Amino acid sequence: METDLVLRAIAIGIGATAVMDLWAVALKRLLAIPSLDYGMVGRWIGHFPHGRFRHQRIAAAAPVGDERLIGWTAHYAIGIVFAGLLLLIWGHDWATRPTLVPALTVGLVTVIAPFFLMQPCMGAGIAASKTPSPNTARLRSLIAHAVFGFGLYLSALVLSILW
Numbered sequence: 001m002e003t004d005l006v007l008r009a010i011a012i013g014i015g016a017t018a019v020m021d022l023w024a025v026a027l028k029r030l031l032a033i034p035s036l037d038y039g040m041v042g043r044w045i046g047h048f049p050h051g052r053f054r055h056q057r058i059a060a061a062a063p064v065g066d067e068r069l070i071g072w073t074a075h076y077a078i079g080i081v082f083a084g085l086l087l088l089i090w091g092h093d094w095a096t097r098p099t100l101v102p103a104l105t106v107g108l109v110t111v112i113a114p115f116f117l118m119q120p121c122m123g124a125g126i127a128a129s130k131t132p133s134p135n136t137a138r139l140r141s142l143i144a145h146a147v148f149g150f151g152l153y154l155s156a157l158v159l160s161i162l163w
Contacts (some may be wrong), residue, residue: 005087008095008159012087013080015155016107020079020148033140042071044122058122079148082110086152096163098156107149111141 024035044055046064055061064070086106087095094102115127115138124130128137 001092005092005095006084008156008163009084009087010080011159012095012152012155013083014076015158016083016148016151017076017079019151019154020144023144023147038071038075039068040071040122041074041118042067042069044118045070045074054121055123078113082106082148083152083155095156096160098153098160100150100153103153103156104146104149107145107147107152108142110148111145114141 027033028035040058043061043064044058046067047053047055047061052061086102089106090102119128120126124137125134128134128141131137
């Protein structure tokens with residue numbers, strides 16, 4: 001059963017993250033709304049081995065090798081971890097008969113990570129407070145994480161049919 005939950009977490013996390021990414025692509029193409037540059041996430045992570053966890057402005061930090069690959073890999077790994085958290089809380093029964101509310105709850109709670117960890121450490125301040133339009137950035141983050149939550153549900157639903 002533990003192996004089953006791990007495999008489900010991987011599949012659901014990848015699926016939910018892909019739904020989030022498709023949402024970002026749609027926003028960019030249809031409304032010209034830019035999305036997060038995961039290369040900057042990779043740059044931030046790439047500085048960890050050198051003991052650098054906070055930056056005044058991540059875009060001004062020295063580039064690191066393979067920062068895009070690092071960033072995109074981290075993005076999907078984090079999605080898998082959050083899917084695992086959902087399965088740890090709601091269990092195998094939810095995975096086999098998914099419902100929307102737990103998935104949306106986890107999706108919305110995950111906005112804590114960018115608001116209080118990633119954005120401050122990358123120079124954008126707590127909850128994007130140092131960005132030119134903090135409320136717009138916050139709303140976009142909340143919507144993106146709600147979409148991730150919907151992706152958790154949708155991925156689990158598809159998986160429950162196929163598995």
